[in-house]
Amino acid sequence: MIADDDEKWLTAATAAVKQNAFYMQRAIDSNNLKDALKFSAQMLSELRTSKLAPHKYYELYIRAFNELGKLEIFFREETGRGCSIAELYELVQHAGNILPRLYLLCTIGSVYIKSKDVTATDILKDLVEMCRAVQHPLRGLFLRSYLTQVTRDKLPSIGSELEGDVDAHMNALEFVLQNFTEMNKLWVRMQHQGPSREKEKREKERNELRDLVGKNLHVLSQLDGVDLGIYRDTVLPRILEQVVNCKDELAQCYLMDCIIQVFPDDFHLQTLDVLLGACPQLQSSVDIKTVLSGLMERLSNYAASSVEALPNFLQVEAFSKFNYAIGKVVEAQVDLSASASVTLYLFLLKFTLHVYADRLDYVDQVLGSCVTQLSATGKLCDDKAAKQIITFLRAPLEKYNSVVTILKLTNYPRVMEYLDHETNKAMAIIIVQSILENSTHIATANEVDALFELTKSLIKDFDGIIDDEVDEEDFQEEQNSVARLVHMLYNDDPEEMYKIIFTVRKHILTGGPKRLPLTIPPLVFSALKLIRRVPSGDENPFGDDASATPKKILQLLNEAIEVLSDVSASDLALRLYLQCAQAANDCGLEAVAYEFFTKAYLLYEEEISDSKAQVTALHLIIGTLQRMRVFNVENRDTLTYKAQGYSTKLLKKPDQCRAVYECAHLFWADECENMKDGERVVLCLKRAQKIADAAQKMTTASRGTSSTGSVALYVELLNKYLYFLEKGNPQVTGDTIQSLAELIRSETKKVESGAGPFINSTLRYMEFQRQQDGGMSEKYQKIKMEWFE
């Protein structure tokens, strides 16, 4: 509705402008000055309308503007024809209406300046003063904008063809400044025109007009001869005075940005304190962060683009000025939201990272300021602020690509403290990811300590916060990262590495039942790796308590693993014990290895109840035990005996059988002569066979048909016999094997067995070995079997 009206008014006004422009042109063509003035004034009268919205008014203005261009040319020609320009200057002022009069005056004024009949200064002064008469914001803005437009290429400046003296130049400057001031006043005042319910719409419209005001600043920046001195002493203070005094959010925001964008970088740098000094004086609703960030971004780019500029940055102490200014702003704007203030610091940080990449102390200082600010607001709860903080904390990480650098920033963890748990964790993940991605080498215990302190939200649960809702998969992911992180920690020096491990352990142990199973293994393996590097225990020539010995490390691991068993991850604990036992074995620490085994057994007995788990565990125990060389006979016997005991106690017969025949290996170590007890091997195998028999009977009884399972057991046993035969166990005789083979044959005859391929390949193997040359075939010759014939 209103828009329609608008359109209608515009159409009417445009038509009138066109018509009068036509008559004006005709008068110009016939050199009729009087009519030209008359019709131009009539045309300009259309601009007196109050009915148009700014953008419509702008359309109208542009039309009139184009026509005035013709008039300007006409005026110039007219003066060429001997018409006194002074007279013309008076003549146009006869117009009864102020607006046409002033448009014409500006037009002729620009011609006047060009003619050099008078000093440009006088005309400019006069024009800018006369324009005061239009107090209507919209019309005044456009009028003054016109004034800027027609005079901008005629302003006297040093070295221009129009008057060269400094005074004239300063006066031109004064002119632009004054016009700017007046325009800004009008612009600001615009918001108070009309009913308050349309305020929002008005502000929107007002925003559309901002470039009219901003153009003045642009002209200022283009003005020749505005050097740093003039800028610092005159231009900037005057502009800022206006900006601050207008007390208008929109204007302040826009103009500050304008200042930053239109004037050269080095000017900003040299006048930083002035510019920044204005910031705390702005209205509290002004989005200062955008303003400052614009400035910092510009200066960052400036620093990046020219190396020569960098000393200037140092010279003017740009950093401390910014830091101070932001502090002031935060102080001045009481209701500044946390996210806004964090954003401010974020930009300062970015700036610092850009310009003073090598000044960690500055970076730390920024963080410190941020902490101070945050301490006033307490923990951050709103999402936006949290996001900002993450970006904030990320910035140095991305810049230096090295967490080691970050760890030197003492304020970094302090900032993190103000995050809520979720955010803190997110940040910790980011840090860990960074390490993983960049393969950052973290080499000292202190750094590790700091790092874990930093990422503690990943490492441990916090009081009172229960992550029930945490997605299990995410959790795994997180902890995997932590585990990978643990693997990344490495130092060539075993002593330091020991300290690192010690530190890691300290932190990891705080992790709670959910984390430990995921984090302890990497610790253990990392430590085991170390053990291989350190000289074995007792040979330590220094006897230094603090120094790393395998014994100590293993001691440490023992405790760590013990924790695991407490959190019902006994399966894992058992495996780790066995790993450690092996390591102890390698280091020749019998007692320690025995201890580990004892623990593993204990776990097996007390904690592992699932039969399948038992089978697996037992096989592991047997496997590990088989490789232990460090034990004396007594210890070894004890352990072996126990393992055998466990084997026979397994729930299922086939499992028992398998475990028992595996135990046979415990009495036979290839490379170790004193560990070849052929008799006990065969004993074991025999016992296994008995169990297999029993299993066979049981299945036959229960199902009536033979299952493949027990036949397979026999075949497995056969394979074991063959193995020991090959290894040269004297107790393994051809007869035994033969009878077993017979048994298998009779069993397979009874039923069609699924174990056929297994049997066949075993037989084929035997056949093959028999036909080989050398010792092996000799051993096989002992086996006399009908099958082979």
Place this chain on the structure above:
Amino acid sequence: MNYLLGAFKPACNISITFSDGKNRKQVPMKKENGQTATVPLFHSQETISGKVCIEPYQGKKVEHNGVKVELLGQIEMYFDRGNFYDFTSLVRELDVPGEIYERKTYPFEFPTVEMPYETYNGVNVRLRYVLKVTIARGYAGSILEYQELVVRNYAPPPEINNSIKMEVGIEDCLHIEFEYNKSKYHLKDVILGKIYFLLVRIKMKNMDLEIRRRESTGAGANTHVETETLAKFELMDGTPVRGESIPVRLFLAPYDLTPTHRNINNKFSVKYYLNLVLVDEEDRRYFKQQEITLYRLKEDTSS
């Protein structure tokens, strides 16, 4: 008909020419019928000289009781039409009674005539100077011919010319202070000034400066006062804020102004006023009127 008309036609053609007619400046003057004619311009203390030429129409003779030329300064009140008051009356007898058969030329001269008042054409009053040639005849009635002339008198620039400065306002609503650079302006002068807004609580549409002419005629109970607005000059568009000052620059040249006349021959006065008018958004007008004195300054030789 032609013949009949001829009977009422004057028997002769009378023309009046000035001796320096070619060089003398001519100024336009509005006649009673609304048309504009150009008329020679004189100043006080000038000598008015020229010739009166009487040319009887073909074959006619003019019988007369004497020929004279008069220089009259008259004040004419419109509400008292036809009643002239001559404040100046000079006579030159040109011929003794007799007959004129052919073209006859009489030179005349009024040396250094005192013409204290300017020609003025107002709403209710007219002050004019006229040369009147009379061919006196008995029963047929005299033959008359008039030649208007315009008199303008220059005044020296006033010795004292204070500015006009004044503070006016409506309590708690509008306070302004205005200043015009002079109180006495010549006719081609420019009024410079400033309007300061000390307090603005009303929304204004615009501010105009008007030049008003107040012509009062007659005296005592019969005084007629007529006020005209001769110029309406917009000074400001929109509402200013407190502390704003608006410039005034009004060129008087384009307006049809006369000097201020004070009590001319006890018949009339013409005074000029500057009227500052503020119009608010509800079209209410706030105004303040100040008298200014206008005078005619001796112009440059060029004009």
